Structure formats: C-alpha cells, structure tokens
Amino acid sequence: MNASTEALPVAVIGAGPAGLAAAAHLTGRGIKPLVLEAGAAAATAVREWGHVRLFSTWSELVDPAAEKLLAPTGWTAPDGATYPSGADWAAFYLQPLADVLGERVRYGATVIGVSRLGRDRIVDADREQQPFTVRIANADGTEERILASAVIDASGTWYTPSPIGGDGLPALGEKAAGDRISYRIPDLKNPATRARYAGKRTAVIGSGASAFTALAYLADLAEAEDATGTHATWILRRGISGSTFGGGSADQLPARGALGLAAKAAVDNGYADAVTGFRTDAIQRGSDGRLILVAEDGRRLDAVDEVIVLTGLRPDLSFVSELRLGLDERLQAPVELAPLIDPNQHSCGTVYPHGVNELSHPEQGVYIVGMKSYGRAPTFLAMTGYEQVRSIAAHLAGDQEAAERVELTLPETGVCGGAGLFDQPAAAEETSGGGCCAAPETLTVGAPAPSSGGC
Incomplete structure (x- = not known):
C-alpha cells in the first residue's frame, strides 16, 4: 500500500470460505476489509451444494484467524474429527464468521468491474499510485463505485x-x-x-x-x-x-x-x-x-x-479484464502457481503450499485466491485457500517474513x-x-x- 491508498479498505470479492478467511486475517493485522457478497447471506454458493458432505473434517475447514475472531462470541468449534455438509459449514461456521465481521461484510453487492481509478489497462502513467475502483451492482438495481487499496478476488468458480x-x-x-x-x-x-x-x-x-x-x-x-x-x-x-x-x-x-x-x-x-x-x-x-x-x-x-455434467469449473475473468493479470495460458491460474497444480504434469504427493509470491500479478495489489486461483485445475482444498490469504494479509501488512513462511502441510492424495x-x-x-x-x-x-x- 502507498500513502495515497492506505486509508482505503481492501476489497474482498466473495463471502465464501476464502473471502471470509481473508477478512479475518486482514482484521487481525489491523487492516480494514470490505467483503462484497452478491448473495443475501454468507457462503451463497456453498449453500447451493449444502446437501453434499465434504471430504475434509471440521479441523481442516476452520481458519485459525477466523477461530480467533469467533472465540470471544462464545462460538464453539464443532467436533474436529467429523465431516460437515455444505449446509453445516455455512450455518455453523461461515455465517457466524460473517456476523462477527459485521458491517465489514456487505450483501447484495455484485462486483461487475475492477480497474485502477482513471486508468484502463493500457495506461502506465502513475498507475500504481492510483487506488483500485470496484464497480458494484446493488440488489436494488443501482450501481456505485468503491475505492480500495488492494483487491482480493475470492469469488470462486461455482457459477461458471x-x-x-x-x-x-x-x-x-x-x-x-x-x-x-x-x-x-x-x-x-x-x-x-x-x-x-x-x-x-x-x-x-x-x-x-x-x-x-x-x-x-x-x-x-x-x-x-x-x-x-x-x-x-x-x-x-x-x-x-x-x-x-x-x-x-x-x-x-x-x-x-x-x-x-x-x-x-x-x-x-x-x-x-x-x-x-x-x-x-x-x-x-x-x-x-x-x-x-x-x-x-x-x-x-x-x-x-x-x-449430469460435472466436467469441472472455470474462472469468470470478465469483471477483472481491465487489470493486468499474469495468467497461465492453459489453466487460467497465476503463472507462478500453475506448474504446481497443472494436471498435465502434477501427478502424486502434495501441492506445495503457496502464498503471495505465487499469487502476485503484474498489477500490484490484486490477488486471486481460493478456488478461482486454481483456474481450471481441480482438487482445491479449503486449507490451501486459508494459507493463501494468511500470506497475502501478512504481505499487505508489511510482514514479508511471515508472508513467505510456509505454515501448512497438505495431506497426500494417495494417487500416483x-x-x-x-x-x-x-x-x-x-x-x-x-x-x-x-x-x-x-x-x-x-x-x-x-x-x-x-x-
């Protein structure tokens, strides 16, 4: 962040697992987030597959920074060894977390465009001194513009x-x-x-x-x-x-x-x-x-x-098309992340935990996280998203040592x-x-x- 933008919030697109975790980590770092959620409640997409049981246990689905925010409210963590459904995840963790964040989460706000204030993607002059401008379509049909110091796109891939x-x-x-x-x-x-x-x-x-x-x-x-x-x-x-x-x-x-x-x-x-x-x-x-x-x-x-067509999901990049993104030509994932997750090359073992270095783009201050960060690649885990946003929040707070520190070990797939x-x-x-x-x-x-x- 620079002096002209540091007073602005960090815009977080999507109040799903990664977006809410990002807000929790930013809050813990003393940075104000503004979570923009298109739906009327937190985790709208998760609720749509609420009947499906996750293959991760509760212990792998609760972000540490989020749990720290929830603890003073009397929230009790579910049994870590059990497997919730999508509906359970939304009701017993994601919505309570959004409630704790309060006015930092805004519902009925569909992001329809992100750019630099006064700069389309062609213009170089003073580009990085300009805040981000986030165009929103509200539930009542009105539109507005919000300025942000950075943008974390956690909008997922569910709707594409x-x-x-x-x-x-x-x-x-x-x-x-x-x-x-x-x-x-x-x-x-x-x-x-x-x-x-x-x-x-x-x-x-x-x-x-x-x-x-x-x-x-x-x-x-x-x-x-x-x-x-x-x-x-x-x-x-x-x-x-x-x-x-x-x-x-x-x-x-x-x-x-x-x-x-x-x-x-x-x-x-x-x-x-x-x-x-x-x-x-x-x-x-x-x-x-x-x-x-x-x-x-x-x-x-x-x-x-x-x-029934279950051939994968793909990222919607239409509303970030005015940003200078560095995306792999095949996976549509960040270029530094793509080799770690490419199903044409990656075979067995773990995906190396990654953070701000692998998720950065030529456009400084914009990050794509969560499911959307994997582009068209499969096998994303919630805990991967939590590590991503932990690293990004540390970076935005100026703590580069923490941003580059690996704090996650992923389970083996067991598949060769x-x-x-x-x-x-x-x-x-x-x-x-x-x-x-x-x-x-x-x-x-x-x-x-x-x-x-x-x-």
Whole structure:
C-alpha cells in the first residue's frame, strides 16, 4: 500500500470460505476489509451444494484467524474429527464468521468491474499510485463505485461450470437440451429432484470427486424399492486406469478416497455402466424427448432421460479484464502457481503450499485466491485457500517474513497418476514399469484395484 491508498479498505470479492478467511486475517493485522457478497447471506454458493458432505473434517475447514475472531462470541468449534455438509459449514461456521465481521461484510453487492481509478489497462502513467475502483451492482438495481487499496478476488468458480463438449465449448445442441441437463450434484432428498431421476437413465459426465458423488447417490437411489430402473451411464473422456477411482484407502483424506470406492462399487454392482474415451460432440433429442449423446468419433450412446455434467469449473475473468493479470495460458491460474497444480504434469504427493509470491500479478495489489486461483485445475482444498490469504494479509501488512513462511502441510492424495496422461483416452492402454509417477496400470472394472504405494 502507498500513502495515497492506505486509508482505503481492501476489497474482498466473495463471502465464501476464502473471502471470509481473508477478512479475518486482514482484521487481525489491523487492516480494514470490505467483503462484497452478491448473495443475501454468507457462503451463497456453498449453500447451493449444502446437501453434499465434504471430504475434509471440521479441523481442516476452520481458519485459525477466523477461530480467533469467533472465540470471544462464545462460538464453539464443532467436533474436529467429523465431516460437515455444505449446509453445516455455512450455518455453523461461515455465517457466524460473517456476523462477527459485521458491517465489514456487505450483501447484495455484485462486483461487475475492477480497474485502477482513471486508468484502463493500457495506461502506465502513475498507475500504481492510483487506488483500485470496484464497480458494484446493488440488489436494488443501482450501481456505485468503491475505492480500495488492494483487491482480493475470492469469488470462486461455482457459477461458471464447464460445458459438455470435449473441446471446452458447449456440445452442439447442449443449450437446446437444457431442460434435461444439470451441472450440479443432485439433491436426492429433495422430492422434486428425486422424482426427476428415480426410475430414469442418467448420463453422468466427469471423472472427479463430484462425478463420484453423483454416481454414488444414483446407486443408492437405484436400491430403493420405488426407484426400479434407475441406472447411470458414466461417461469418461479418458480410459479407466489404476488412478481413475482416486486414492481409495491410500488417501490421507479417507472420505475423499471413499468417494472413488463408492463410484467403483456403483459400476461393479451394475448400477452404472462406464463408457470410456468418449468426447461428446453433440446432443440430439429423440422423438420421445430423450437425449442421445454423440462422440467426436461418431459413436452414439443409447438414449438417456437426464444428463449430469460435472466436467469441472472455470474462472469468470470478465469483471477483472481491465487489470493486468499474469495468467497461465492453459489453466487460467497465476503463472507462478500453475506448474504446481497443472494436471498435465502434477501427478502424486502434495501441492506445495503457496502464498503471495505465487499469487502476485503484474498489477500490484490484486490477488486471486481460493478456488478461482486454481483456474481450471481441480482438487482445491479449503486449507490451501486459508494459507493463501494468511500470506497475502501478512504481505499487505508489511510482514514479508511471515508472508513467505510456509505454515501448512497438505495431506497426500494417495494417487500416483502419469504425468502428461491427464484426460487422454489412451491412458488406460499405456503402462510403464516402476516409479511413483509412472503411467497408471490398466484397471478392469469389476476387478480389485491394484494397490497404490506412497509417493
């Protein structure tokens, strides 16, 4: 911060886990945050997947600086060994934290643009002496401008899911078939949602934890007496290999490992069929209204009633387009962070804990944190976001030693995947001898998974 801007607040975009943790760390450093949340309450996005249970325990979901703020209010930390749902996380931690921050959190404030005051991204003159200008659309339809000394973008990626198309674009016909397509894990405890999938054939597209969860939910539904005929077709763009179902019992986050095992059980028990190497090119609607998925290679699948698309999320960079960001051309993550998280290269072990050095941009004073910092890369953990904002708050307070100090050890994934094999249909056919990070062994669905050694 410079003398002309240090009296201004630090604008934090998003009152989710990373945004509220950033506000807590800034407050602890004597820096005034202003958290701008588009929703009417804290953790709006988390509440939308509130029916899903996290694979991290409470001990990994509460930020230390936030806990310090909450302690004087009589707040009691939940049992650290238990696993909350998204709804629990919002109700018992995130909303209480926002309440403690009080007027430092502003609801119904959608950020529609960020720039330097009087400087578009082209202008160099006195650029870094100008405060940031944050344009807001209020819930009542009015707009206003807020000045800030720095900007921490913790807006996440929840509202920009990736489409079906294997080329990163919507498949032909995807928009027209929108009435039968969902981009979320279904809440099958909701009667209307349950009725949508019970007794139906559903295509689940994706290969991560969200797809595992959807498959497990649909398998549970298929076992219900009133849901006869419920069946899933699991569509993977790559082949099935030893790493397809995650780390299993080798995962140091046991609940995460269990998701992969549940997905495998859904296939083994006949509740789901796996279709591999299938990159969707088009969606056609049959005469009965059901959907037919067509691959780039011309393969056509049997018609399904519903499609659940869980192909990842991507950052919305539209409202920060006037800032000079240094983003990796593939992942859309900060250039210094990208090599640490790139699924084309990163295989097993931990993601090195990172902070202000990896998250800085050519535009000084702007930081993208939390899920959004990973761009299009998967496997983000809440504790990673907490370490990010701890480091950034220390930097903004002038404590560079603390900013560069690593205060986090991440759990091992328990998965050894092949470098360069991410999302390749041929990956299942490739094998290599030895080594932690050799190409994964082929896994036959229905057979026991090969054991994975530690990295």
